[in-house]
Amino acid sequence: MxxxxxxxxxxxxxxxxxxxxxxxxxxxxxxxxxxxxxxxxAMVGGVVPAIVTTYVFVIRGIPVLVxxxxxxxxxxxxxxxxxxxxxxxxxxxxxxxxxxxxxxRGAVMAVPKHQTEAAKALGMRKLTMLRLVILPQATSLSIxxxxxxxxxxxxxxxxxxxxxxxxxxxxxxxxxxxxxAAFQIFLGVMLIYFLICYPLTLAARYxxxxxxxxx
Amino acid sequence: xxxxxxxxxxxxxxxxKSFGDLKVxxxxxxxVSRGEVLAIIGPSGSGxxxxxxxxxxxxEHDAGEIFIEGEPLGYRVLDDGSRxxxxxxxxxxxxxxxxxxxxxxxxxxxxxxxxxxxxxxVSVKGVDKAEANDRAEALLEKVGLAEKADEYPSRLxxxxxxxxxxxxxxxxxxxxxxxDEVTSALDPELVGEVLTVMQxxxxxxxTMVIVTHEMQFAHDVSDRLMFIDRGKVLEEGNPAEVLNMxxxxxxxxxxxxxxxxxx
Numbered sequence: 001m002x003x004x005x006x007x008x009x010x011x012x013x014x015x016x017x018x019x020x021x022x023x024x025x026x027x028x029x030x031x032x033x034x035x036x037x038x039x040x041x042a043m044v045g046g047v048v049p050a051i052v053t054t055y056v057f058v059i060r061g062i063p064v065l066v067x068x069x070x071x072x073x074x075x076x077x078x079x080x081x082x083x084x085x086x087x088x089x090x091x092x093x094x095x096x097x098x099x100x101x102x103x104x105r106g107a108v109m110a111v112p113k114h115q116t117e118a119a120k121a122l123g124m125r126k127l128t129m130l131r132l133v134i135l136p137q138a139t140s141l142s143i144x145x146x147x148x149x150x151x152x153x154x155x156x157x158x159x160x161x162x163x164x165x166x167x168x169x170x171x172x173x174x175x176x177x178x179x180x181a182a183f184q185i186f187l188g189v190m191l192i193y194f195l196i197c198y199p200l201t202l203a204a205r206y207x208x209x210x211x212x213x214x215x
Numbered sequence: 216x217x218x219x220x221x222x223x224x225x226x227x228x229x230x231x232k233s234f235g236d237l238k239v240x241x242x243x244x245x246x247v248s249r250g251e252v253l254a255i256i257g258p259s260g261s262g263x264x265x266x267x268x269x270x271x272x273x274x275e276h277d278a279g280e281i282f283i284e285g286e287p288l289g290y291r292v293l294d295d296g297s298r299x300x301x302x303x304x305x306x307x308x309x310x311x312x313x314x315x316x317x318x319x320x321x322x323x324x325x326x327x328x329x330x331x332x333x334x335x336x337v338s339v340k341g342v343d344k345a346e347a348n349d350r351a352e353a354l355l356e357k358v359g360l361a362e363k364a365d366e367y368p369s370r371l372x373x374x375x376x377x378x379x380x381x382x383x384x385x386x387x388x389x390x391x392x393x394x395d396e397v398t399s400a401l402d403p404e405l406v407g408e409v410l411t412v413m414q415x416x417x418x419x420x421x422t423m424v425i426v427t428h429e430m431q432f433a434h435d436v437s438d439r440l441m442f443i444d445r446g447k448v449l450e451e452g453n454p455a456e457v458l459n460m461x462x463x464x465x466x467x468x469x470x471x472x473x474x475x476x477x478x
Contacts, residue, residue, distance in 0.1 A: 117273055118321035122335035122387060123311035125303055132334055136325045213325035213367060 004181040005188045012185075015171030016192045022157040022167060023196065026092030027150055033093060034100020039138075041101065042108035043130060052101060059098035065159045067091040072163040088160040096153045103149060107142035108134055140211040147204035151197045168192060222285045224249045224391055224422045225270060230279035232265060232446075239265045240276065241446035247391070252423045254437035254454065256430065258469055262446040263426045267393050270424060271313040272306055283309055284390065311339060314384030318396040320376040322368040328355070328379050329364040332386045340387070347386070354382035358412050374405030378412055385416075392416065394425040410436075430473050434458055442466045 041052035059067070071087040082090070111134050119129040161170035172189045176182045223246035232240035239262045247253050255263045268274035269281060272289040281288040288309055290298040301309075322331050332354060333347035342350075355361045358378040368376055377397055384392060394413065398406040410432050417423055417436050427433050433440055433454060440454040444465045450457050461467045 114317065114319055114321040115323065118317065118323070119335075120273060120307075121271055121310060121313075121315040121317075122383070123307050123339045124335060125307045125339075128338050132338055133323055140325070213369075 002184055004179050005184045008175045008179065008185065009188065011175060012168065012171055012188060012192065015166065015168035016196070018166060018171075019154075019157055019168040019193075020196060022089065022092065022160060022165075023154045026089045026157065027096050027153045030093040030096025030153065031100045031146065031150065033097035034102075035104045037097065038101040038104025038106075039108055039130070039135070042105045043126065043134075052105070056098045056101050059094055060102075064091065064095045064156050065162060067095055068159055068163055084163055084165050088163060088165050092153065092157065092160075095156070096149070099149050099153075100146065103142050103145045104138070106145075107138035110141050111137045136211070137213075140208065140213065143204055143208045143211065147200060150200055154197055154200075155193065223247060223282075224251070224284060225424070226280075226282040226285075227266075227270075228280045228282075230266070230269060230276045230281060232262075232269065232274065232276050239446050240269070242279070243443075243446065243448060244279075245441065245448060245451070247422060247424060250420045250422055251439065252417045252421075252425065252437045254425045254427060254433035254440045255443055256427065256433060256440065256469075257443035261443045263443045264395055266443065267395050267424060267426045270391075270393055271310050271315055273315070283312060307339070311387050312390045313393060314387055314389035314391065315393040316377070316380050316384055316395065316397045318399050320368070320373070320380045320400070322376055322380055322383070324368050327365050327367050328360070328371070331368065331379060332383045335383070336386050350386060351382070354385055355379075357385075357415075358382050359408070372405060373401045374408045377401065377409045381409075381412055381416075391422045391424065394423065394427070396426055396428065398427070398429060430458065430470070442469070444469075 037052050037055070041049045068088050068091045071091040072084055075082050075087055075090075115133055115137065116129060119133045124132070157167060158169035160167060161173070168189060172185050176185050179185065225247040227243055227245050230240050230243045231238070241262075243262075243266055245253075255266065257263045265274050269276050270283075270288075275289060280290070280292055286309065287301075289306060290300055292298050322328075323334065326334060329348065329351050332351040333342075333344065336342040336347045336350070337344055352361065352364065355364055358381055360375055360378055360382070363371060363375060363379070368379065371379065380397075381392075397413075398409050401409065406429070410429065413423070413425070413432075414436050425433065425437065437454050439451060440457045441451040442449050442457060442461075442463075442465075449463050450461065450466055457466070458470065461470055
């Protein structure tokens with residue numbers, strides 16, 4: 001009964017490779033972008049926090065699917081001839097970035113004011129304080145929500161198929177159309193997605209332990 | 216021009232501070248000379264903690280001037296009377312000379328005791344790591360916690376945490392130490408160990424400003440006592456005289472609640 005899955009597995013794995021690539025570039029860079037924006041938004045004064053907040057609200061308020069359509073159809077209209085892959089990766093980065101910005105900002109803000117006062121009283125300047133006092137404490141606070149967000153966004157990479165970018169879900173639909181074995185194929189796809197996300201959970205659990213300080 | 220020898224360690228002149236409509240400091244002026252221990256007492260909300268926090272610019276005064284060894288803190292007043300805020304670098308440098316111990320200890324929970332003590336000397340003053348470690352050991356010895364160097368703060372009692380906090384502040388080799396109700400968050404049986412360390416510091420000649428509710432301690436250890444009410448200095452002078460012969464009704468009323476005589 002599962003022969004059909006076995007026969008199509010190499011093809012699906014190729015799709016999985018593409019999904020993994022989208023995840024690493026889109027979600028990875030998006031997370032990096034969000035960490036930088038979030039920490040900057042929390043630490044820098046002036047107009048920066050307002051700009052960061054606007055970015056978060058605009059991006060977060062619209063479904064990622066719509067952003068992918070927008071990126072795919074709108075950028076060429078604006079004269080930016082980008083490939084479909086670039087468009088969807090851009091959308092993934094911006095979308096992931098918005099959520100991570102809020103996670104990072106929240107984690108920095110959650111470090112008690114007492115801690116920054118103690119650092120200031122010891123003569124630390126902002127960057128030293130950030131490096132030695134705020135970030136180490138914010139890191140342990142942000143790992144669980146970051147994992148949550150990464151897993152969510154990895155699954156959201158499946159949306160790129162709507163604008164014709166080929167990846168695991170797209171490949172699965174092709175195979176199903178050819179073989180009509182929807183149950184077996186999607187069961188396989190389910191397992192592959194799980195195998196991509198599960199190591200991340202393990203890594204997060206390790207990091208959480210590594211960065212926790214309630215000894 | 217004053218030489219630094221006869222210049223007061225801390226000089227506070229006509230300092231005002233409001234939180235919104237609430238006037239917290241209403242024209243405070245006082246000096247603290249080198250080696251002097253000044254105790255500040257007063258009811259809750261009298262402005263004593265705010266005043267103390269102004270002395271290392273954790274709280275920014277709205278008007279008036281504060282000098283540490285003759286150098287203006289936080290703001291520079293120009294000839295035309297306008298104020299210029301000092302750069303972050305200058306403020307940070309001045310804070311190195313003014314150690315502070317907080318009511319809630321505020322140790323860094325992600326670092327062990329030794330790292331708590333060496334962090335600022337190494338990162339701010341560029342002290343060599345090995346040297347900072349040696350100094351941390353010596354300071355821990357001094358506060359009676361030599362065996363706790365590798366523990367994390369969460370494993371220590373309140374009294375032990377507060378003694379580490381004192382060692383951490385001392386590691387910067389400050390010229391002044393500020394104590395903000397440092398025993399208020401402690402269980403009664405742990406208060407003594409912290410006061411002992413403070414008394415020892417006072418005897419060594421450290422310049423100290425102590426905001427406290429420990430009247431007996433203020434009486435025993437301070438050289439001068441100041442009673443603050445509604446952001447003003449109401450009485451000040453020899454601790455025994457101020458405590459035993461209060462002049463103002465406010466201080467009489469305040470001391471009445473402690474219902475003890477100080478000898």
